Amino acid sequence: MTAILKSYALRLLPQIIALAAILLMVSFVFPGFFRLEIQNGRLYGSLIDILNRGAPVVLLAIGMTVVIATKGIDLSVGAVMAICGAVAASSITSGHSLAMTLVITLGTGILCGLWNGVLVAILDIQPIIATLVLMVAGRGIAQLVTEGAILTFNDPGLIFLGSGSFAWLPLPVIIWLVFGILVALIVRKTALGMLIEAIGINRQASTLSGVLTPVLLIAAYMLSGLCAAIAGIIAAADIKGADANNAGLWLELDAILAVVIGGTSLLGGRFSIAASVLGAIIIQSINTGILLSGFPPEFNLIIKAAIIVFILVLQSPPVRNAFTFVALLRASRKPTERQAR
Amino acid sequence: MQTIGDSLLSATRIDKVFPGAKALDKVDFHLRRGEVHALLGENGAGKSTLVKCLTGAYRRDGGTILLEGVEVDPRDTFNAQKLGIGTVYQEVNLLPNLTVAENLFLGRQPRRLGLVDVGAMNRQARALLENYELDLDVTRALDSYSVAIQQVVAIARAVDLSGKVLILDEPTASLDAHEVEMLFRIIRRLKARGLGIVFITHFLEQVYEISDRITVLRNGQLVGTRDTATLERRDLISMMIGRELAAEIRAAREEPDVTGPVRYRFKDYGRKGHISPFDLDVKAGEVVGIAGLLGSGRTETAEILFGAHRADSGTAEVDGKPVQLSSPRRAIAHRFGFCPEDRKTAGIVGDLSVRENIVLALQARRGWTRPISRTEQNRLADHYIRALDIRTADREKPIRLLSGGNQQKAILARWLATEPEFLILDEPTRGIDVGAHAEIVRLIEGLREKGMSLLVISSEIEELVAYSTRIVVLRDRQHVAALEGNRITADQIIEAIASANERGAA
Numbered sequence: 001m002t003a004i005l006k007s008y009a010l011r012l013l014p015q016i017i018a019l020a021a022i023l024l025m026v027s028f029v030f031p032g033f034f035r036l037e038i039q040n041g042r043l044y045g046s047l048i049d050i051l052n053r054g055a056p057v058v059l060l061a062i063g064m065t066v067v068i069a070t071k072g073i074d075l076s077v078g079a080v081m082a083i084c085g086a087v088a089a090s091s092i093t094s095g096h097s098l099a100m101t102l103v104i105t106l107g108t109g110i111l112c113g114l115w116n117g118v119l120v121a122i123l124d125i126q127p128i129i130a131t132l133v134l135m136v137a138g139r140g141i142a143q144l145v146t147e148g149a150i151l152t153f154n155d156p157g158l159i160f161l162g163s164g165s166f167a168w169l170p171l172p173v174i175i176w177l178v179f180g181i182l183v184a185l186i187v188r189k190t191a192l193g194m195l196i197e198a199i200g201i202n203r204q205a206s207t208l209s210g211v212l213t214p215v216l217l218i219a220a221y222m223l224s225g226l227c228a229a230i231a232g233i234i235a236a237a238d239i240k241g242a243d244a245n246n247a248g249l250w251l252e253l254d255a256i257l258a259v260v261i262g263g264t265s266l267l268g269g270r271f272s273i274a275a276s277v278l279g280a281i282i283i284q285s286i287n288t289g290i291l292l293s294g295f296p297p298e299f300n301l302i303i304k305a306a307i308i309v310f311i312l313v314l315q316s317p318p319v320r321n322a323f324t325f326v327a328l329l330r331a332s333r334k335p336t337e338r339q340a341r
Numbered sequence: 342m343q344t345i346g347d348s349l350l351s352a353t354r355i356d357k358v359f360p361g362a363k364a365l366d367k368v369d370f371h372l373r374r375g376e377v378h379a380l381l382g383e384n385g386a387g388k389s390t391l392v393k394c395l396t397g398a399y400r401r402d403g404g405t406i407l408l409e410g411v412e413v414d415p416r417d418t419f420n421a422q423k424l425g426i427g428t429v430y431q432e433v434n435l436l437p438n439l440t441v442a443e444n445l446f447l448g449r450q451p452r453r454l455g456l457v458d459v460g461a462m463n464r465q466a467r468a469l470l471e472n473y474e475l476d477l478d479v480t481r482a483l484d485s486y487s488v489a490i491q492q493v494v495a496i497a498r499a500v501d502l503s504g505k506v507l508i509l510d511e512p513t514a515s516l517d518a519h520e521v522e523m524l525f526r527i528i529r530r531l532k533a534r535g536l537g538i539v540f541i542t543h544f545l546e547q548v549y550e551i552s553d554r555i556t557v558l559r560n561g562q563l564v565g566t567r568d569t570a571t572l573e574r575r576d577l578i579s580m581m582i583g584r585e586l587a588a589e590i591r592a593a594r595e596e597p598d599v600t601g602p603v604r605y606r607f608k609d610y611g612r613k614g615h616i617s618p619f620d621l622d623v624k625a626g627e628v629v630g631i632a633g634l635l636g637s638g639r640t641e642t643a644e645i646l647f648g649a650h651r652a653d654s655g656t657a658e659v660d661g662k663p664v665q666l667s668s669p670r671r672a673i674a675h676r677f678g679f680c681p682e683d684r685k686t687a688g689i690v691g692d693l694s695v696r697e698n699i700v701l702a703l704q705a706r707r708g709w710t711r712p713i714s715r716t717e718q719n720r721l722a723d724h725y726i727r728a729l730d731i732r733t734a735d736r737e738k739p740i741r742l743l744s745g746g747n748q749q750k751a752i753l754a755r756w757l758a759t760e761p762e763f764l765i766l767d768e769p770t771r772g773i774d775v776g777a778h779a780e781i782v783r784l785i786e787g788l789r790e791k792g793m794s795l796l797v798i799s800s801e802i803e804e805l806v807a808y809s810t811r812i813v814v815l816r817d818r819q820h821v822a823a824l825e826g827n828r829i830t831a832d833q834i835i836e837a838i839a840s841a842n843e844r845g846a847a
Contacts, residue, residue, distance in 0.1 A: 191704045191712040194697055202690045208649060208681060209755065210673040210705040269692045 008274075015262060015278035018311050022282060023047075026289035033292065042165035046292060048173070054284030055172035056081065056231040056248065058277050060255035061262070062180050063227030065276040066187070066220045068259050071200040071268025072120055072127035074221060077228040077255060079138025080112045081248030084232030086145035089153050089242035098157040102233070109229020110222050112138070117218030131221075135252065142244035152241035162237025172234045176277075179230065183223070184273040193271075196220065200268025254283055261311055282311070349374045349409060349537040350395070350426070350506050356403030357390050357561075364390040367404070368563045370556055372506060372537040377528060379540045379552035379569070381581055383746075383776050386558040388541055392508055396428050397421040408505070427499030431511035435495055437484035442466035444483050445498050473497055473527050489520035493527060500531060507531060508539040513547055514771075517634055525551050543773070545574065557581055581776070599810050601625045604794055605763055607646065609655035616641040618654050619820035621813070623763065623794045628785060630809030631798040632834050638818035639798045640682055643767045646796065647679040648672040673706055675763075678756030682767040682798070684745065688752045691741035695733050696722035698740045699754045706759060725754035730780065746777030753784065763794045770804060782808060802831045814838055 026046075027033040036045035060077045067074045087108045091101040112134060119130035145151075153159075164171040187193040198206040199213055207213045228248070236242045260266065261282055262275035286307050290300045313319060350372040357365040365387050372378050382388050393399040395406065397415030406413050408424060415421035418428065435444045442463045443450070451461040466479040473493055483491055492512055500507055509528075513521045528551060532538060540552055548555060548569070555572060557564040557580040564580050603622040611618030616638045623629055631639050644650045648666040657666050659675050666672045669679070681687035690698055700718050707713065713721075722736040729750040733743055740751055749769060756764060766785070770778045785808045789795060799805050805812060812829055814822040814837040822837040 189712065190709050191707070192709045194693070194701075195705065195709055198690045198693060198697070198701055201692045202686070204687050205681075205690050206701070206705075208647075208669050208679060208687055209702040210670045211701070212670065212705070216709075 011263070011272055012275055012278060014315060015275050015282065018261070018314070019278060019282050019285065022285045022289060022307065026285065026292060029293040030289070038168065041168065042170065043168045046288060048170065050281065050284050050288045051173045052170040053288060054281050055176050056235050057251055057254045057258055057283060058176045058280040059179065059227045059231040059234070060224075060248075060251055061258035061276040061280040062176075062183055062273055063224030064252075064255040064259050065262065065264055065271050065273050066183075066196060067127070067224045068256070068264055068266060069196050069200045069268055069271035070217055070220050071203070072217070072220065073131065073256065073266070074116060074224045075128065075131040075252050076112065076116060076134035076138055077224060077231075078248035078250060078252040079135050079142070080109055080225055080228035081232035081235060081251065082142040082242075082244050082246075083112065083138050083145065084109050084229040085236035085242040085247045086142040086151065086244050088158065088233050088236055089151040090145050092153050092155045092158050093151060098155065101158065105233055106226060106229045109225040109227075109232070111225070112228070113222035113225025114218060116225070117221035120221065121214040121217035139244060142242070142247070146242050146244045148244075150241050150243050154240065158233075158237050159240055160237070162234050162240075172238075175230065175234065179227075180273060180277050187273065192216075197269050197271065200271075255280070257308065258283055261308070261315075263315060283308075347373045348407070351407040351410075352391075352395060352404060353407075354404040355391065355394055355401050355406075357387075357394055357399060358402050364561050365394065365401075366561045368558065368561070369566075370395075370563075371566070372539060373554075374537055375532055375535045376553040377532055377538045377540055377551050379542065379548045379555045380558070381541075381548065381555060381577070382558035382564075383581060386581075387561040388558055389510065390561075391558065392428065392510060392539070392541065395421070395506075396426055396508065422499075422502050425503045425505030426508065427503030427506065428508040428510065429492065429495045429499050429512060431514050435483055435491060435498070437491075438482055440480050441470075441477055441483055441486070441494055442479040444494055445469060445479075445501070447498075469497055469501055470494075472530070474523075487520070489516050489523065492516070492524065496527065496531075500536065504536070506537045506539070508541075510541045511543070512540075513542060513544060521547065543778075545577065548577075549574070599624050599627045604660055606658040606661075607655060608658075610645065610652050610657060611654045612641070612645050612650055612652050615650060615818070616645055617819045621646075621820070623796065625762075625794055626789055626792045627810045628789050628795045628797055628808050630805035630812040630829075631796065631815060632802060632805055632812055633815030633838060634800075637815040638820075639815055640767055641818065642815065642820075643679065643681075643765045643796065643798055646672075647677055647765055649679070649681075670705075673702065673759065676759070676761050678702070678759060678761035678764045680749070680752050680756065680764075680766045680769055682771065684748055684752065689740045689748050692739050694737045695726065695731065695740050695743070695751055696736040698751050699725055699758055702755045703758045721758050722754075725751075725757065729754055729784070744773075746773035749773055749781065750777065753781070761793070763796070764788065766795065766797045768798055768800065770799065770801065802834050805829075805834065806831055 023033070030046070033046050036043055036047065038044070064074055064077065084105050088101055088105040091104050092098070096104065116131050116134060119125045119133070120127050161171055161175070166174050187196070195206070195211050195216055198211060199216055203213060232248060235247050258279035259276045261279035262272060264271040264276060286304050290303055295303065348371055352368070352370040354367040354369065355365050356367060368387065368391060370391060380388050380391070390399065394401040395415070397417045397420055408426070413424050415424055415426065436447070439447070445466045446462050450457040451465065452458055453461070463479050470477055470479065475490065475493060477486065477490065483494065496507065496509070512524060516524065528538060528540070542548060552569045554566060555569050555577065556566040557577070559581065601624045604625050605623040607619070607621040609618040609620065619642070621629070631642060633639050641650070645652050646666070648668045648671055651667050657664050664675055666675070672679070690701065693701070696718055699722050700713055704713055719736065725731065726733065726736060731743070731747050731750045731754065733747060740748055743751065753769070769781050769785070773781070782804060785795060785797060789808070789810070797805070797808065806829055809829060812824040812834060813820055814824070814834060816838060824833055824837060
């Protein structure tokens with residue numbers, strides 16, 4: 001058991017180091033960065049803000065990780081966020097109860113995922129093209145739902161999902177924490193994780209071994225749709241309205257980036273949800289850090305890009321190999337190969 | 342030591358160390374002018390490492406290489422080519438979409454006024470290929486020709502570029518008998534021209550047919566270099582695997598008793614464009630061997646039986662009950678198992694560990710909601726690693742890092758873990774070393790004795806004769822003949838393949 005824990009820690013080490021370094025850097029330019037205080041029964045502070053603001057990308061990254069593990073990609077999640085925000089707003093304003101609204105909205109997200117999954121798994125369309133369809137069409141659908149306007153609402157229950165708090169934490173943080181842990185547990189405590197990795201590495205061999213490839217592929221995209229729906233609800237609840245044009249705009253790229261920073265290969269296979277969540281938090285820390293540090297805003301994107309390039313270089317195969325080589329040299333002092341009889 | 346006069350390439354005390362393993366340990370290798378020198382050894386013995394050190398693909402860690410008495414140090418394969426050492430690999434490394442002539446002269450096309458002189462290039466290409474008894478349309482794309490022809494084109498290019506040493510790495514692996522003969526004629530011709538040829542293969546027959554001397558490596562060390570003419574086959578095998586194989590091929594077959602009821606019955610089973618409808622019955626404790634030339638429908642037969650491709654005609658029965666085998670999953674539910682021919686693309690899941698590869702099919706059958714516990718996975722993996730003697734550092738090693746034979750055993754373990762009752766093996770011994778080969782043959786016999794039904798496809802007729810209780814002969818995507826009992830001999834099979842035309846569809 002300790003060996004397994006150790007291997008998890010080792011897997012997450014680069015992400016943890018990167019996150020710590022960024023937080024430390026920000027704290028130099030913005031004193032009081034680590035300060036936390038309790039007001040009105042909830043925690044306030046920059047760190048909490050990062051966890052809160054990062055919620056949509058964290059949620060998208062959870063679904064994206066599983067999709068990417070199957071050697072796929074889901075470009076539509078930003079648009080699905082917009083659709084689901086619009087559906088939630090229009091449902092609640094037309095008088096449905098909060099529970100009904102949530103069911104309809106989450107169902108819409110899952111349906112979007114089903115569409116993507118069928119295109120990929122049944123019609124065998126390349127994932128990047130298949131999901132591009134909904135990425136482009138999705139904002140149009142969202143505009144149809146909101147009838148072109150920003151659809152505002154003032155249902156306290158729905159707003160609570162975006163700005164309420166529970167156990168001293170903002171509700172979005174609770175939502176992604178619980179959901180992330182739930183998905184990670186389901187994936188790792190059942191055989192789902194291994195089967196998904198097998199599909200991502202070698203779909204043909206997996207099918208020939210009896211893995212239900214199409215069903216699992218569709219399920220991966222449906223999970224991604226569900227994640228986008230939750231993210232869409234949070235984003236809409238946060239601004240008390242559905243903005244079909246801007247909700248979740250470009251967030252699919254942040255989600256993909258989070259997965260990559262988390263060390264999951266875009267070629268599919270081995271994945272870690274925890275690492276992707278850390279990746280998303282790293283991205284949000286950079287965003288928040290740049291804002292706090294007071295750089296002129298025109299530098300923001302360039303600084304963000306520079307930091308990300310640095311992280312990616314650290315993870316690149318040549319640099320990694322250099323580290324592994326050192327480790328292997330140490331390990332080679334003890335005999336590793338089982339002696340051939 | 343050989344004298345400079347007859348020694349063309351002389352490598353002494355070559356060392357190569359990989360992190361955690363010594364791949365070559367002071368290996369000597371001497372190649373004479375005008376000889377075919379077979380380089381043999383099990384997978385992982387160091388054959389390809391040695392070749393890569395000679396061609397500069399790897400930097401050696403110690404030792405000297407003399408070419409015609411002059412010390413050389415090939416930095417990379419390009420450098421080695423210029424020095425005179427050319428290599429042709431099993432997978433032809435040319436550009437299939439370019440013409441034959443372009444492939445021959447890629448990177449050194451004859452030019453006129455700075456432009457490629459296509460006419461001159463084609464003329465030169467034709468002239469070059471005349472030496473190889475090939476009359477090709479050099480302006481056609483390379484991939485419009487068979488693998489054998491592509492191989493010869495690769496050889497022609499390598500010889501034209503290098504011209505002193507030619508290294509052939511498993512050149513015959515995907516060739517049929519006629520093509521091998523053609524290749525050998527060319528090798529003999531090149532040998533007569535004074536080239537030194539290094540020949541790596543798994544086919545011992547071919548070693549005896551073509552080679553003058555044999556060098557055997559084992560576990561990164563030199564076992565010895567012998568003259569082919571005086572080396573007994575049995576001695577060669579024991580040099581390679583370090584132990585006497587009880588019997589390489591069963592000399593006298595004891596007839597197994599297969600009188601049980603038919604368990605698997607396929608009637609008019611077929612799929613258009615893949616395999617003509619055929620009838621097939623398989624009993625418990627029976628090994629049905631499938632013989633036929635490449636492209637005769639062997640793999641197609643296996644795939645349709647396993648549901649990898651859906652049958653569009655006929656019926657299938659298991660124990661008298663009709664069944665639908667429309668997908669691998671359905672077939673697995675009826676306790677079928679299938680080791681595909683192409684291990685890399687259809688067998689192994691490369692980045693997953695040996696353990697995960699072994700439990701994959703069993704886990705897939707149980708469904709994702711009923712995971713096999715880690716303890717049980719470890720037990721299964723350890724059991725099969727021991728039982729099948731899978732050589733791996735530990736069960737968590739990614740399977741792609743294992744040698745071909747060990748990958749094959751792991752795939753077999755994947756199916757054995759599901760406790761199959763009907764196991765379909767497509768070329769289970771292709772491209773694996775002699776030791777693993779014999780183990781797999783023994784394993785097939787052991788499974789049959791336990792009452793399993795097997796269907797085995799192999800292009801090695803001797804091997805089929807060794808373990809089959811019945812042989813089905815295929816030709817032109819039809820099942821044309823069946824041999825049983827004492828009619829199962831290599832001669833009878835060859836005759837059946839050859840004369841199948843007259844008999845028509847059986």
